[in-house]
Amino acid sequence: MKDYKAGIYLRLSKEDSEVNNSIDFQREITTKYAKEHNYTIVKEYVDNGYSGILSSRPELDKMIMDIVRNKINMVIVKDTSRLTRDKNLTSYYTDILFPDNDIRFISVTEYIDTGERYEIDDVVALRGIVNQCYVEDISKKIKAVKRNFKEQGKFIEGSVAYGYKKDINDPYKLVIDEEVENIIKFIYKSYLDGKMPKQIAQELNNDKIITPSNYLGHKNIGKEWTSSMINRILKSPIYAGNMVLNKYVSNLKLKKMKKTKVGDYEILKDTHPAIISQEDFDQVQKIKSGRIKNEKRTYYYLLKDLPVCMHCGRKMTYKSYHPMIIDKAGNIKGKPDEKAYFICEQHNRNKEVCNVYNKIKEKDLNAIVLQKLSQRLRYLQLHQYAKDVKALKDRQNTELSGIKKIKNEISRLESNFKVLYSKKVEGIITEKEFREKYNAYNEKVTKLKDKVDRYENSKQSYDVRNDVEKLIIEFESCKHFDNAILKKLVEKIEINKNNTINIMFKI
Template identity: 30%
Template sequence: MARKSKYEERSTRPRARLWKPALYVRLSREDGDREESDSIVSQRELLTEFAAAREDMVDPRLYTDDGCTGTDFDRPAFQRMLEELRAGKIDCVIVKDLSRFGRNYVGVGEYLERVFPMLNVRFISVNDQVDSFLDPRSMNNLVVPFKNIINDEYCRDISNKVRASLDLKRRQGKFIGSFASYGYRKAPDDHSRLLIDEPAAAVVRDIFDWFAGGMSVLGIAKRLNAAGVPNPAAYKRAQGMNYRHPAAEKLDGLWPDSSVRRILKNRLYTGTMVQGKNRIKSYKLHISEAVPEEEWIAVEKTHEAIIPSDLFERVQSLFERDTRTAPAKKEVYLFSGFLRCADCGRAMNRKQISQPYGDYHYYICSTFKKQHSGACTKHTIRSDRLEQAVLETLRHQIALAVEMDELIATINQSGARNRSVKHLVDERVQLETERSRIEQMKLSLYPDWKAGDISRDEYHRLKEQFEQRQAKLDARIISIQARIDEVQNGVDETNSFLSQFAKYRNLQKLTREAVVELIDMIYVHEGGSITIRFKFSDAYAAAKDYIQDHGQTA
């Protein structure tokens, strides 16, 4: 064989390629990498030494994603690296191991098998001994996809464990949010426990009181802004918290009506911890979705309440009504959401008539107003006359509550309650004795049938009769026990009817607050008469029965 010349040897020898490497470093605080406290430092040192030891690599660039999950590739440094790969500024990617590149099996495979080859990018995983240029077969080895699957499964497992742990804390009533809701602060010694933040809590109380008193949501927001009260986001930043919210940045500390509405609907202020309202779709798809209300995790009495439960419920009931705001005013109409036509059941519309001697308002059935087709009649009533009629009726009901309250106090102070309890206990014992006797008779039926003393049909007929008598006795015993509990506890100041009505005993002018708290609905009849359905009807009946049962013996 002829020997090659020096010229031929030089012309066939491959020139050494110089690579411009990207040293990619990632550390996640969500996928279980917390134990590697110095992971960023160790990865950087490992990759820097690796690139420095290679003569075919120049000008390495470092890309660091600290605190970014590997389940997706929406990471700042990774995306910047990708842009520079496409621009040709770098042409080699070096990572410590495949898990640092990513933990998404499909995504990692897409980059290693399609994107990088298309861009002529060299990929090196140091610890996995993968090099797409020096050892292309290492990329096609089954070990690579297998490790990617393991990395993906590891992240899924960690995600499930974290989610289960958080759900457990939610069910235990522990707060797991980053920032406490406005009005509260985290306890210094236990960040899962909430304490009242009094300056903000005072604002929360005002918001609930104003709304229950007739002020609109928008009116409350305007009042807070006029007083210079910072909105929740601005307040948190003023307290030194690193709180950021995209929408809040544009408000410059002002209250939007949405913030007021959100506070009014937050059950947290009653001492009930409500969490789990949103969830992440999956550990790979980091998109939050709303959770149906019936799946929320609510635990009562986990922290001190800012708002009483009855006030919160009144506020929620107002949201369910048609509460329209008076034009150019911050308050809703006095009867908004509380007026109905007595015949068709539709809401009454408020109208204004201007006369030379002044303006006056009246209400008219909305069905008649819209259709004029005989579907209903006007049912019209003047606003001032309606207000006076409601006020007089309320005063009468309040006077009745005060009188009943005094009667019940007299009964409770006398010996009538004790005598009544003894009578009820004796009656219950008699009923229980009778039930036991019937039970024994029922049990003796089967032996009588087997002995031939009674027929099969007689056995079933008598058994059914005994069971029916037992059911009636059981119902009576339960009723008697309920009466005993009621008498022993008394019907005193804790009775909702008495306490709610009695506190308005000095009512001189009808207010929105009194309407909201005491009235369920007002029905307007044709001709201008009204029917008022009050709240606490069950409590009123209980108080009335109590007086009737024990008043004679007092």
């Protein structure tokens, strides 16, 4: 008989409330099983307070390292949901990690024991799907409870906005913090009087008013008032007595939170005492939306950053009386300047660095560069090659469209399986009916996944194409070059005093 060195893995998340999932209960049931079967427990791994959907947990990571280092060759758990609630990770552990490292896996309450064999039956995969459904269901329920609390006007966030504090007698109720109430009012009044956030921040700093983070006890954070602090206060609906229902959108399954944009806030009005009247708050928002920052000018010209002086090696400066600009939307405004030119300004600044007066018109340089680049491409015979690559990409895009439909079909089948499994659990269908339908489902999903795998393998041959091929396709589809394409084809353009040029190509 093989000498087994067992590791027992125990996990309890914050959401688990059942007694039979407690760490002590898990320890009791797994150690009892090990003793009854004469397995030696060499190590215990406990992750307390970690969700089963997380792929990385402190003790789980240690256990995997011990598996790889051959310190244990058996893993015992109460059930597979203790190991993970992610169906993909369930498959990874039971189909790859454990067999590859000669690990015997035992789930006590589910009567799963891989024994000496490495083939895991369908039950483990089914458990993985069911466990993931559990996490998704819990996530929805928690969101619904939180939403219900907020719609009742109850404050359930951990931290309280500057200017408020929680009621001593009711932790779900906000009351005004009278110690800093006047500072909030001062900020709003100053802004309505025409002062800018930077000016308001400076006045507060001059008056030695401590910042919100320092007032709330956060050390070494925000020691001085800034315009961003003022703007946050000016934009927050909480000061008008309103609560934001969706300030953060959480995903319990992924343990992530995403902040909602101010314009997408769902507001519940009059949930707590207001420091600022609704009229003043609305007026502030109106003023803020009407103030448009000066557009930063981004100048556009074809050979930007490429021309250098052949004599000193410095970049040449672009000069134009009415240059074209790029607006925030990325649109180019203006017309080409016929008198624009490039010049090496080092000649005027320091003749020891550059003793040659070097200047060339932009339109002349553009014409020379485009001509030489076209000759270079013809020399490399890449035009026809570009068409071949484009044909490959078109075919790949067609296949990708089909693969998306296949993936959608797989998702639909998995959803149907969840319903099927629920019917089996509830006794609506028999075990035999469930097994027959599951076999049909499994066969169909396997075939669809094979198609996806074949596509992924063939896609790798397309992805091997280097940047030059992509650039040539881009060039073929453009009526004119642009600066972005040129920078990928050209390293630099050296210019001599007699307007002869030397182009350093990247291709």
